[in-house]
Amino acid sequence: MTLMDAARNGKILKEFSQVAEAEGLSVERILAGLRSGRIVIVRNVVRVGVEPLGIGEGLRVKINANIGSSPEVEDLEYEVEKAKTAVKYGADTVMDLSTGGDLDNIRRRILEEVKVPIGTVPIYQAGIEAARKSKLLVDMTEDDILKVIEKHGKDGVDFMTIHAGITRETVERLQKIGRVAGIVSRGGAFLASWILRHEREN
Template sequence: MTQKSEAIKGNITQEMKDVAKQENIEVDKLARLIADGKVVIPKNVNSHAKACGIGEELSTKINANIGSSSKIDDLELEINKAKLAVEYGADAIMDLSTGSDLKLFRQKIMDAIDVIIGTVPIYEAGVVTLSKGKEIVDMDPDDIFKAIENQAREGVDFMTLHCGITKDLVSKLEKQKRMMGIVSRGGTFMASWIKHNKMENPLYENYDYLLELSYEYDITLSLGDGLRPGCLADASDIPQIQELVNLGGLVKRAQDADVQVMVEGPGHMPMNQIKANMEIQKTICHGAPFYVLGPLVTDLAPGYDHITSAIGGAIAASSGANFLCYVTPAEHLSLPSLEDVKEGVIASKIAAEAADVARGLPQSWMRERQMAKARKEFDWEKQFDLAFDKSKPRTYRDKCELDDDEMCAMCGEYCAVKIAKGDF
């Protein structure tokens, strides 16, 4: 059973009711969007997460990645990052761990938070392979499916699976002169495996089995963009579009099997290409929700990539993307710290809200009007309460050290809002 199969039968699930209430949308309309594959509610049958809808007509959602690496393997720190990300508004957490004891790691994170959880199971298969003293290219396809099945049983809600990188695509990629080659970790695992073994991608070849597993546990497939551009110079190139065409075919097969599916997208991309990319994705992928990793609109800002990604994310989400993966200031440089996670989530919240305002979502406009009213009335507490970051604005306000509540230290007694108050 999946949310999609129930929606097709006309059965309204508790999750649909919850999402309809959160989003202020009629539940029958929501069910139609789910039945059509335009909205997903990632919720594994074994999951205890609260329901979250992603897709057309719903507010833009954001994901925060956490997880250990082979260099930094601190369970408590990653759990604290997950909690902090949720506190600042992340709708989903992806556990991208590649350190030790991945099962325990996932379980602890699932116990610590109540938002939906995503993973990239091929990472676990890679870790298992390396632990046997082998190389990634020696990965046993059975280990990939074992990781998927184990994680499905544990209650993972959505999984990034790089099903669209085919043998044919890998051979074409070799002839393509890309600046950055492949920058997706899962994409590289898969492409290198295909090249080394001269065999077809097991996730592509056994896609029907993957659909069976996904249906059984209601895993939402997040079809990975293994060939996403890793720099502006590679944006919208032939490998990216060819993989997207493959993903479109796989989306159709998932939708026909009543499996919930969304599609991942770029990457690094000049601003002027983002809107067209979103439209092409929606057309090729049959309206499936689009989950974008950025896009980062310049490559010249390491240390500030939460900003480059928020600019791209705002354009993407106002042009059709539904789910934004956060980027932190540590992107391309290091595993993020707690402060980096907070900065990344807030940057993504800004992008999502900017897009939702542009899309005319009533809840966003209500919050924007409330903030304007609070500013006009010098209601500082209300302003702090409405802000994505409730502590930073208070710190700035406190620094003013003013007795008069009806101004700030920016203009002092020449405060335009105070002077105009009552007149305009």
């Protein structure tokens, strides 16, 4: 059962009470936000020592810090240090946007070392792994992305960006209007390229 399922069924879980207390709100207010989809609670049950965090309408503003390696700078300890520094200076969440080096090892170390919710963008890893195998990022398959999402979840990732809003219709509209900057989201560009290459839906 998901947290949203529990909220919709009127079941009060400890995560709801913890978020309500942290936010200075009633549990009923948190439940209402969860039911409507205007509040989410990020926390993967696999991780130990990480408090559930409420994000959404009527809650305090949260600070997210983006970190991550690149093909040019692949330094595991540096990424862990960046994540710890971000939390030290107030980040509520950290996103690992790594695209270079041993992506699994980087993510797992950050999850182990940093005790705030950690997010990822699974399409980065799926695309990069496909490119490493075939030299073309767009050769990733549906199974590739789903396997990466599953792996991240099993590792303990608390939230993910999945670019659900990038659809065939969106890509067609973007092509017609001729944007000056094109798609400025790396993951969105990965997915749009895949859609164009395969002429398939997201």
